[in-house]
Amino acid sequence: MRAGEELPPLEIEITRTLIVAGAIASRDYQDVHHDAELARLKGSPDIFMNILTTNGLVGRYVTDHFGPRAVLRKVAIRLGAPNYPGDTMVLTGQVEEAAGDTATVRVLGTNGIGRHVTGTVTVAVPREVG
Template sequence: MPPTRGYDDVAVGEVLPELSVPLTRTLIVATALASRDYQDVHHDPGLARERGSEDIFMNILTSNGLVDRYVTGWAGPAAVVEAIRIRLGAPNYPGDTMVLTGTVTGKTDTGRRVEISVRGTNRLGAHVTGTVTVRLPEEAR
């Protein structure tokens, strides 16, 4: 298991490593069902097209979970996610790849909080943008 980053070891402007997420039909359908989102646009291609979409597309709960995974993968298992604030843009369709990127944009000594700006893009542009606030231990663990 990777160590948890220490608050003092993180600098504003630090760039997180990219994470590429292949967007399979199975991922989109399974995660929608796992999050109890039974909207047909997340599992029925025909009905999704009837509603104006090119195919089924990922739901916001999955996007939120992938942003969480991205940041905690960088921060480590002892990091505590305090807030995720995201906005959706272009849909995530099967067959695409979403590439998550991030940058440390702020640090607050009170509570050892770190703010990370995140962005997930696919062939259509930005799928998800926002910020994540994590609380880190004083030293790496």
Template structure:
């Protein structure tokens, strides 16, 4: 776990460096087992293409979870996130190869509140597509 970020160490406008998360089909199968979402668009290429998708796509909630992971890793405390919300704006297409897809997430401290909470705005992209929009987390810092 990263060192815990302190409230006095952050400022509004501070950028949080990008992190890349690899997404392979095996990750999607594992996520399907954990979530109970076995929709074949998330693991069966033939089915995904038959319904008009370019290939297998990652679960939206899996993509959202990577944003949550980014924030908790930055904060150094998995319990620090007190609010989190996103809109799904594009798909994460996951090809059937060793590399799969990449989700690149970065952030900026948008607001520093007086209650030792900060608002972090996230940018999440896969390739050239923004996959999450209006992604914001409220984080309680010590």
């Protein structure tokens, strides 16, 4: 881990199944995450991903890069453009700072209409003893 290190991009297809499953798994039963007709009545063109699913995908992106010993210490994200079915979100990241076994990674997730998520993730990667 070193400051400036770039994480490889990760493309995630945004499917209806991903959106609905993420909402159910996080117990977010808001209709805008599973009922397209009600989402349209509320002004959205379709259902859209909830923040907890995005949070999980951001965490997975970072831990997949740093390996099975990686432990998330802090995830701070802000949502922007919604993730709608049929789009692709591309996650990118860069290590902002690294000290000892801890790094802070700046993460950006974009889709076809703009920035879906921005934020930082603090991750610890304990060194193997032995």
